[in-house]
Amino acid sequence: MGFVGHPYIPNTREIREQMLREIGVASVDELFADIPAKIRLRRKLKLPGPMSELEVKRHVHEILARNRPFTKMLSFMGGGVWPHQIPSHVRELVRRSEFLTSYTPYQPEVSQGMLQALFEYQSMICELTGMDVANSSMYDWSTSLGEAALMCSRVTGRRKFIVPALIDPERFSTMQNYVSGPGLELIKISYDQGTGQLDISQLRKELGDDVAGVYVENPSYLGFLETQVDEVANAAQEAGAIFVVGVNPISLGLLKAPGDYGADIVIGEGQPLGNPVSFGGPLLGIFACRNEVKLVRQMPGRLIGMTTALDGKTRGYAMVLQTREQHIRRERATSSICSNEALCAVTAAVYLASFGPRGLRELGEACASNASYAMRKLRTIRGLKVPIFDAPHFNEFTVNHDDIGMSLAKLNAGLLKQDIHGGKPLRGEFPELGEAALMCVTELHTKDDIDRLIKALEEILG
Amino acid sequence: MTNYRQAKWASDYLLEPLVFEMGKPGRSGYTLPPKLHEQLKIPKNLLREELELPELSEVEVVRHYTRLSQMNYGVDQGFYPLGSCTMKYNPKICEELACLEEAECIHPHQAEGTVQGALELMYRLERFLAEIAGVERVCLHPSAGAHGEFVAMLLTRAYHKLKDDGGRTQVIVPDSAHGTNPASAAMAGYEIVTVPSDGRGRVDLKALEAAASEHTAALMLTNPNTLGLFEDKILKIAEVIHGVGGLLFYDGANLNGILGKARPGDMGFDIVHFNLHKTFSTPHGGGGPGAGPIGVKGELEKFLPVPVIEYEEKNKLYHLNYDRPHSIGKVKAFYGNFRVLVKAYAYILLMGAEGLSEVAEAAVLNANYIMRKLSNVRGYELKFDSSGPCKHEVVFSVDPLKKETGICAKDVAKRLLDFGMYAPTYYFPPIVSEALMIEPTESEPKEELDRFVEALKDIAEEARSNPEKLRSAPTSTAIGRLDEVKASREPILSWRMYRKQAGR
Numbered sequence: 001m002g003f004v005g006h007p008y009i010p011n012t013r014e015i016r017e018q019m020l021r022e023i024g025v026a027s028v029d030e031l032f033a034d035i036p037a038k039i040r041l042r043r044k045l046k047l048p049g050p051m052s053e054l055e056v057k058r059h060v061h062e063i064l065a066r067n068r069p070f071t072k073m074l075s076f077m078g079g080g081v082w083p084h085q086i087p088s089h090v091r092e093l094v095r096r097s098e099f100l101t102s103y104t105p106y107q108p109e110v111s112q113g114m115l116q117a118l119f120e121y122q123s124m125i126c127e128l129t130g131m132d133v134a135n136s137s138m139y140d141w142s143t144s145l146g147e148a149a150l151m152c153s154r155v156t157g158r159r160k161f162i163v164p165a166l167i168d169p170e171r172f173s174t175m176q177n178y179v180s181g182p183g184l185e186l187i188k189i190s191y192d193q194g195t196g197q198l199d200i201s202q203l204r205k206e207l208g209d210d211v212a213g214v215y216v217e218n219p220s221y222l223g224f225l226e227t228q229v230d231e232v233a234n235a236a237q238e239a240g241a242i243f244v245v246g247v248n249p250i251s252l253g254l255l256k257a258p259g260d261y262g263a264d265i266v267i268g269e270g271q272p273l274g275n276p277v278s279f280g281g282p283l284l285g286i287f288a289c290r291n292e293v294k295l296v297r298q299m300p301g302r303l304i305g306m307t308t309a310l311d312g313k314t315r316g317y318a319m320v321l322q323t324r325e326q327h328i329r330r331e332r333a334t335s336s337i338c339s340n341e342a343l344c345a346v347t348a349a350v351y352l353a354s355f356g357p358r359g360l361r362e363l364g365e366a367c368a369s370n371a372s373y374a375m376r377k378l379r380t381i382r383g384l385k386v387p388i389f390d391a392p393h394f395n396e397f398t399v400n401h402d403d404i405g406m407s408l409a410k411l412n413a414g415l416l417k418q419d420i421h422g423g424k425p426l427r428g429e430f431p432e433l434g435e436a437a438l439m440c441v442t443e444l445h446t447k448d449d450i451d452r453l454i455k456a457l458e459e460i461l462g
Numbered sequence: 463m464t465n466y467r468q469a470k471w472a473s474d475y476l477l478e479p480l481v482f483e484m485g486k487p488g489r490s491g492y493t494l495p496p497k498l499h500e501q502l503k504i505p506k507n508l509l510r511e512e513l514e515l516p517e518l519s520e521v522e523v524v525r526h527y528t529r530l531s532q533m534n535y536g537v538d539q540g541f542y543p544l545g546s547c548t549m550k551y552n553p554k555i556c557e558e559l560a561c562l563e564e565a566e567c568i569h570p571h572q573a574e575g576t577v578q579g580a581l582e583l584m585y586r587l588e589r590f591l592a593e594i595a596g597v598e599r600v601c602l603h604p605s606a607g608a609h610g611e612f613v614a615m616l617l618t619r620a621y622h623k624l625k626d627d628g629g630r631t632q633v634i635v636p637d638s639a640h641g642t643n644p645a646s647a648a649m650a651g652y653e654i655v656t657v658p659s660d661g662r663g664r665v666d667l668k669a670l671e672a673a674a675s676e677h678t679a680a681l682m683l684t685n686p687n688t689l690g691l692f693e694d695k696i697l698k699i700a701e702v703i704h705g706v707g708g709l710l711f712y713d714g715a716n717l718n719g720i721l722g723k724a725r726p727g728d729m730g731f732d733i734v735h736f737n738l739h740k741t742f743s744t745p746h747g748g749g750g751p752g753a754g755p756i757g758v759k760g761e762l763e764k765f766l767p768v769p770v771i772e773y774e775e776k777n778k779l780y781h782l783n784y785d786r787p788h789s790i791g792k793v794k795a796f797y798g799n800f801r802v803l804v805k806a807y808a809y810i811l812l813m814g815a816e817g818l819s820e821v822a823e824a825a826v827l828n829a830n831y832i833m834r835k836l837s838n839v840r841g842y843e844l845k846f847d848s849s850g851p852c853k854h855e856v857v858f859s860v861d862p863l864k865k866e867t868g869i870c871a872k873d874v875a876k877r878l879l880d881f882g883m884y885a886p887t888y889y890f891p892p893i894v895s896e897a898l899m900i901e902p903t904e905s906e907p908k909e910e911l912d913r914f915v916e917a918l919k920d921i922a923e924e925a926r927s928n929p930e931k932l933r934s935a936p937t938s939t940a941i942g943r944l945d946e947v948k949a950s951r952e953p954i955l956s957w958r959m960y961r962k963q964a965g966r
Contacts (some may be wrong), residue, residue, distance in 0.1 A: 041580035049814030065578030113534030216602030280570030280796025282751030307949035342749030354491035
């Protein structure tokens, strides 16, 4: 297939010849003459293609057919990214090419649509989290956490940051990389073996005047709720540390806004708000804080603000406080983030506008209720301990398999044979929990689905 | 001049109400299947009492966001000459493939045997990118260009640390660099040393030699640079940096101009990053999601984030390997922006080797065409070397027009919007006063380039005949110029803040 008259390159050979003549250049090669001969590539790149659209379509279909989508089996996978229903109109709207093919709204006059949609996203995240200010997105939860730790340190001038020991180890690893520049010290606080709750006395011991921030998650990585948030908030406040809370926003139709129990910064993973799981990317890092000048001026990422046109009357939106950002401040910027996850944020806005307060509450109840039913049924199976921690849970929970007389790997393999994808093994992450798995249940699971899991487990375990 | 008019809705002073100002209590835009009725044990101190979200029917939601989309300008509407952003056409087939159920509905924790397709696609894409850039190994994890830069700086530090070379505290950045470069290096804990450009618009070699020392961890360089000029002394630059034991990082923002013509790896770069949302045509989505993979040469490979994808010949299976003792660990959740990767993979297959070098040729020809045509227009001038060709973009200065009429680059850019075109990047790079940074890409037909040059010519004439018209431009867009000073001085960043300020 040739490239004369290629569908993506409108200028044909003839037109290009004409253009070259018009600007007095003998050949296209002359335009590359400034590349030293020594580094000029003298051969074709070794790549397959070019292929026609039809061939590419067939080829990609063929490769991807080697995936087994969770829509075609019964899956209980969560752990940082969660399958939910995505209404068709949400998908349809965010695929509109006016959004899809635009750049960062540097020219607000022709980009009001994107700017307003992002302002609405920021606003709805504020309502969910109880914060006043939200940025227009970070890459994902884990990078939001890294940036939050850095921000706490900038705001307080302190160099220690406290996290719970039961944090997702991959999220922790990302944070370690983020704070490695200024060399912040990360301290893990242990938990009550029975309930998973943060060890408040250890927290109080560690909370000196050198601690920049205290971080908890609600729901936690392992699905249980951290119920002592008021104590944590008080302890942090007394020590002059910033209180950071990580959330799954789907829970916030049901659960209290972290701002209402003292959070200063709220972060989280916005993927479940209408964004597909997509093998873990793209995701949507939530980042919000209270409206205090010392906080807002240290925020990372883009902020969209409401203003007026120069007529002073017509309402409009623009990127604001850009002096925090890399393109103005260079090495003194609050972060290097430039491209973010804007379209995922617009998706979240459309999703939240569709569900509204009632929908989000119902959704939260459905997730928690279905998970609660799953836990209750799983407890009927001999040898399973469900959940490991005696605490309220949202839609994820842990299962201990020490007493089933079979390895978790073998059990999961058996389930997979019946088109059921069991929980995520946790042995590599938390060996102290034994042969444990993390399971996720959402509104996608019906009673029949859960009963099917139970039946399959009973069969496999005899 | 065109009759371009951007859509706007609602009343004179309100283009479209905020979603919070719409709807009525009791309306909803969702349905849910029946749920189970279990007793929930959520303690009272964690239960929500109220939530202020809009209440809209699906119809209203669809109309609202459709209207907003009509007040947004994308590549599918017209010319988008935004310098250094490579706003090329995004093939629809790539989007369609990324939305397949087999791409969207797979979970990163699924058993490896159930995601072999995803792993194979990523494994193959890594190798395509490695060949294109002339490096040995590619990691697809970073979410965006700046993220790739940051990861590259973490690798740089790991590399020097393993050599027990702790004194390397500086990263050198040219004054023409993208702002993300110094910001990313600073985030990784480095001190920034800026080197000036020479009269030809390239890195000043003498200054570079003076800046390079045993403290140098790396040089970050874009090639072609942000003036659209090829750093033709690149081999000497590499020699200087490698000579003092530093690494060379390639900012891939401008790779479109040399695709298939030259490779960063062959120029001496040790770490490379790619902007898949620029060069490989995955759309920008109004600011993201993009993808910013990085590529490295030999010795650096062992530091890459985990997991890496491997192929086991024996059982013909792709596998995620976490057992990498020198790895820097994780830089984000999971393995990269997978759906973006699918689009880039499809794009590379559509183009092949031949197509990618055609892309570079057509893009560079378009930029040179604009450079030559516009340099004949009174009011615009090239500040640096204009004897040779430019690459993917060209930077003009509006200085002559400003001196003559007082009209500045921003006025010119804003007026262009009235012509139904997006504006070039302006006031960047900072080393060019009154800069207009123009990147036409390969996607534009000659007629559109001619129309662009004509528009700039008309605007220069207007600057002389009716400067007020320029200062009040644009008028064809949904809204005129915004009060950005007020927007930052008294920031209103959410509906909450708005209501508080308005006392509602």
